[in-house]
Amino acid sequence: MPPExxxxxxVQRLDTWDGAAGHVPVRPHAKPWLARLFVFGAAALLTAYGAFQMYEVVSVSGGTTALQYVLLALFTLNFSWIALAFTGAILGFLVLLRRPRTPALPTALATRTAVVMPVYNEATARTFAALEAMRAEIDATGLGRAFDYFVLSDSTQGDAWIAEERAFLELRARWGGDARLYYRHRAKNHHRKAGNIGDFVSRWGGAYDHMLVLDADSLMTGACVVHLAAAMEADPDSGIIQSLPLIINRNTLFARVQQFAARIYGPVIATGLSVWSGRDGNYWGHNAIIRTRAFATACGLPDLPGKPPFGGHVLSHDFVEAALIRRAGWSVTMLPALPGSYEESPPSLIDVAVRDRRWAQGNLQHSRIIGAAGLKPASRQHFATGIAGYVASPLWLAQLVVGIALVLQTAYVRPEYFTSEFGLHPVWPRFDPVRALQLFGLTMGILLAPKFLGLILALIDGPVRRACGGAGRLVLSSLIEILLSALIAPIAMLIQSGSVFQILLGRDTGWNPQRRDDGSIPWGDIVRRHRWHMALGLVTGIAAFAIATSLFLWMSPTILGLVLAIPISWASGQLSLGLALKRLGLLMTPEERRPPAIALEAGRLAARNAARGLDDADALRALHAEPDFAQAHAAMLPTAAPRPRGVIDTDRALAQAKVVEAHTLEEAAAWLSPKERMALLHDRALLDRLGRLEPNPA
Structure with missing residues (x-):
């Protein structure tokens, strides 16, 4: 690493805020009041209309029961969620009709930017390939001197750590004396990714005006990176500028559905969000540029009182950092039309569920932060939207349950003609079927409208339409995406509902590394994860059919998705199904038809790195076989603090005992646990002892 x-x-306080301590904007900035009035006003009116129509549906008998009022309340909450997405998408659609243009590439940069890639037990061949490809593209703009590159490792697996160091040393050697490539591994991944970035900013951030934050699967063209740096230079009040990353390089069925949806529908939603947010935008944690001094002064995250899942360190830190930097007077904006920002996505439904569990906990944890002092109303709205995104699933589940209960009551409970209150007619649940059908159509139209708006934009954009296989294939691809999404939706609803209930019961998710490569989940794991979903679908279907055919037909999309949960989840991770659709020209995106040059180069470099076995080598054997590499590894270790008397590191003590007793490398490798391996890799004396072991049994 360079000198600190x-x-x-x-550390910021959430209970108090002194507005005078924040940044004073250099320029006046108007708020997008008209856009906000349109989005929130129209959503409120639409929600009121939907609630009124639902009331008319359930009050046809002249009176309304308590259970019907519960159904009305649940419907109104769920309807408001999709109404807001609908009005935001309309705004984005209207803006994108004008086809915003990307400005010309700047010819000079006066500031310095650190390109930082946090990694956590990732595939080294791919992460370093992406960094190498990005560096080449940035240098090709002629402005490469403005950027330095940092790999910030929080890896807790010894093999991943040593693979990172080997890749770093090889890449730095290839880049030569002007590499400007640095690597740091933290012994303790305190506060996870937020702590990783915070450690960099607090120790090395003073040398850089900005930092470009990546994820391990991020890929950004040189033009995109330079445009972000120039945009930050041009706006002295900007704290964060977020790009819109598109999904690329995906081949499984589920991942290609996500890739298509993100490319065709995502810009409509993101553009609407960008317009009404204005300078009160949000941050998604990667593929964004940040002013380092603004981040340092405003984004020191506090630990929340109590234990996880609601207490402890902030899990979904990006929303909080955006809110705090905005509170401090800096703006947070988005450039959704800026091309050249890419990411990848999980390959299967189960992989998404694993990641989603952590996101659910992080977003629900924001209920402890949404009321923090000094936050902008738009920041609170971003928190509310994130929370609602996960609360919506149990609300939908509750609406289904209440609906079934009402149908049961209608079908089997006799009306009570002589109630405690005087009335000429009995009050018992009835429904207006015509209004119910009309309301269902309205709800489906609002729910699907963002998809249709994105499809319209793609159809009228000649290059995009042709790259997606023409109008016919584009429409058919959208229908496939809608069908698969409809089948997956009830499964995702139950998974998210289960996550929310677990969080409310106090179960912490931890932080597991993501599986990013294509590939299927073992059949046994799929059955184990989805057997209860399938059983619930069967029971619900049989019960609904026994109660009323109309109820069965109304619930058939939900029932079908749950009954087929196991084969749907299996199919989601299949490469063969995704590639079969690709051969037919379906679910194609422009980036898939004509892959960006940087994606091709990153793929080539990743294949080269993989052929060298970077991710396959055992850490202990690699260090033992290459004394020079072991010496370089030892040189990169930080100076250990003196151990307090009486405080014993159990993992290190066990590692020392096993290495001392071992006669050969194979014995030591077999005896050491993963934690003991990490303790050994952090200790120069134990590394020296390891190097003197015999390589093979006598």
Whole structure:
């Protein structure tokens, strides 16, 4: 690492805020009041209309029961969620009709930017390939001197750590004396990714005006990176500028559905969000540029009181950092039309569920932060939207349950003609079937409208339409995406509902590394994860059919998705199904038809790195076989603090005992646990002892 240039990063308070302590904007900035009035006003009116129509549906008998009022309340909450997405998508559609243009590439940069890639037990061949490809593209703009590159490792697996160091040393050697490539591994991944970035900013951030934050699967063209740096230079009040990453390089069925949806529908939603948010935007944690001093002064995250899942360190840190930096007077904006920002996505439904569990906990944890002092109303709205995104699933589940209960009551419970209150007619649940059908159509139209708006934009954009296989294939691809999404929706609803209930019961998710490669989940794991979903679908279907045919038909999409949960989940991770659709020209995106040059180069470099076995080598054997590499690894270790008397590191003590007793490398490798391996890899004396072991049994 370069010499430290510290920046003070004080921990922020959420209970108080002194507005005078924040940044004073250099320029006046108008708020997008008209856009906000349209989005929120129209959503409120639409929700009121939907609620009125639902009331008319359930009050046809002249009175309304308590259970019907519960159904009305649940419907109104769920309807408001989709109404807001609908009005935001309309705004984005209207803006994108004008086809915003990307500005010309700047010819000079006066500031310095650190390109930082946090990694956590990732595939080294791919992450370093992406960084190498990005560096080449940035240098090709002629402005490469403005950027330095940092790999910030939080890896807790010894093999991943040593693979990172080997890749770093090889890449730095290839880049030569002007590599400007640095690597740091943290012994303790305190506060996870937020702590990783915070450690960099507080120790080295003073040397850089900005930092471009990546994820391990991020890929950004040189033009995109330079445009972000120039946009930050041009706006002295900007704290964060977020790009819109598109999904690329996906081949399984589920991942290609996500890739298609993100490309065709995503810009409509993101553009609407960008317009009404204005300078009160949000941050998604990667593929964004950040002013380092603004981040340091405003984004020191506090630990929340109590234990996880609602207490402890902030899990979904990106929303919180955006809210805090905005509170401090800096703007947070988005450039959704800026091309050249890419990411990847999980390959199967189960992989998404694993990631989604952590996101659910992080977003629900924001209920402890949404009321923090000094936050902008739009920041609170971003928190509310994130929370609602997960609360919507149990609300939908509750609406289904209440609906079934009402149908049961209608079918089997006799009306009570002589109630405690005087009335000429009995009050018992009835429904207006015509209004119910009309309301169902309205709800489906609002729910699907963002998809249709994105499809319209793609159809009228000649290059996009042709790259997606023509109008016919584009429409058919959208229908396939809608069908598969409809089948997956009830499964995702139950998974998310289960996550929310677990979180409310106090179960912490932890932080597991993501599986990013294509590939299927073992059949046994699929059955184990989805057997209860299938059983619930069967029971619900049989019960609904026994109660009323109309109820069965109304619930058939939900029932079908749950009954087929196991084969749907299996199919989601299949490469063969995704590639078969690709051969037919379906679910194609422009980036898939004509892959960006940087994606091709990153793929070539990743294949080269993989052929060298970077991710396959055992850490202990690699260090033992290459004394020079072992010496370089030892040289990169930080100086250990003196051990307090009486405090014993159990993992290190066990590692020392096993290495001392071992006669050969094979014995040591077999005896050491993963934690003991990490303790050994952090200790120069134990590494020296390891190097003196015999390589093979006598």
């Amino acid at each position: 240039t510290p920046l003070a990063m004080p």
